[in-house]
Amino acid sequence: MIDTHSHIYLPQFEEDLDEVLSRAEQVGITDIFMPAIDFNSNDQMEKIEHASINFHQMVGLHPADVKELESQFEQELFDRCSAEKIVGVGETGLDYYWSTDYVAEQKKSLHAHCKVAKATNKPIILHNRESTSDLLNIIDKEQNGALTGIWHCFNGSVEEGKKAIDLGLHLGIGGVVTFKNGGVDKTVKELPLNRMVLETDAPYLAPTPKRGKRNEPAFMQITAEKLATIFDVSVQEIIEKTSNTARSLFKI
Template identity: 55%
Template sequence: MLTDTHCHLYLDQFHEDLQEVLDRSAEAGVSHIFLPAIDWSSISQMERLNHPEITFYKMAGIHPCSVEEVWPVDEEKLFELCSRDDFLGVGETGLDYYWSTGFVKEQKESLRLHCDVARQTGKPVVLHNRESTKDLLDLIEDEQDGTLSGVWHCFTGTRDEGKRALDLGLYLGVGGVSTFKNAGVDKVLAEMPLNRLILETDAPYLTPAPHRGKRNEPSYIRLIAENLAELKEVNLDEIAKATTKNAFDLFGVE
């Protein structure tokens, strides 16, 4: 049983062959898929997903690259959605300095708003981070009152950054970048505790080797899991059980 904790199956990249993608995912052993939102329109799109062998879990949030389009973020709407039993996470949110640094102030305000909703609802916050690690961790440290939980989605940090994230109560999302030979993330993950790691694809993005450059899909979570098993020197079954348990613990799945 494999769990993909971060996947955007509702995007247009899957419009033409969604059923085939889901069938391949089930065949690969993927039984649970978590769906972070990018903006408000994500909600209605993800509610259309279904498959007899896969359980889907929704989240609500505004991606940092979408903040400018919807500013100011509607906190009341976010709280209302995240308070529902069928929404298990807040996000994705975070900071992204790669595409633009012209809206940093608003990104930070949005992130704080998401953290506030996460604390109020008791649900984890899903953190996007691109070229903003120090600011992101500093802000989370400022927001952490002992009740905030979450995950550093697509972890690509150093050993010290990973340790700091763990100390702040975060889990680390292990995705396709961990399979890239020259990324260096593999060596860091080898030192991180297995009980704080969860698997994710970020499909359709960040496709793992050997399919790098092509569209990502949830079935490839098996490749990420196999690579992590090699890094941790354990078998695939242990990785599947541990990372699924971690995901269920983080998101409150019974």
């Protein structure tokens, strides 16, 4: 199983990371992809290691952390993303839930991430909160046939999911698909499984029945089981399909 979105380098895991990673190994997680919050995240990622799990780093600036962008931001993003070990660009995106003070800067940052993703031929990781139409409009503008990526923690409508897929994106499916009343399970059922990847967004958004607790990669098993129920296939099929999609998207 591949966790395509996990912030295990954050302080929430400082005390028991070894236990967290051995639980991940026990459920069969082989690869963990780590999206960045800001440029300091990669120093934290460097410290993560485990004998039988592969870790993959990304570089980016989370939309909720965007303030005034420095003039050399795009160049620095490009330089950092060009490193061979960096497998993706993000996380970026738009977030109008926490604050709308820096919407213009968030959009500028998202454009910069798109340009760098295309220039480095690496997928983009998109965060979206109460900003779907602006997000999809920007991806539409930036798409020149070379942009790939993931709408992480997909929570849109069927129509928005289809539009995202038409624009070349994949859908990251995490704990919210297990939430009662969320409706994400019904939406996901109407969308193609071959464009989905599994993720946790650890330490956030733990699946039911762990909802409200700290999320961790091992809990992705619950999400895989939920998807198997939704699509009426075996858990093994879910794991194989989503892992193959993740491998080809990130070229690992």
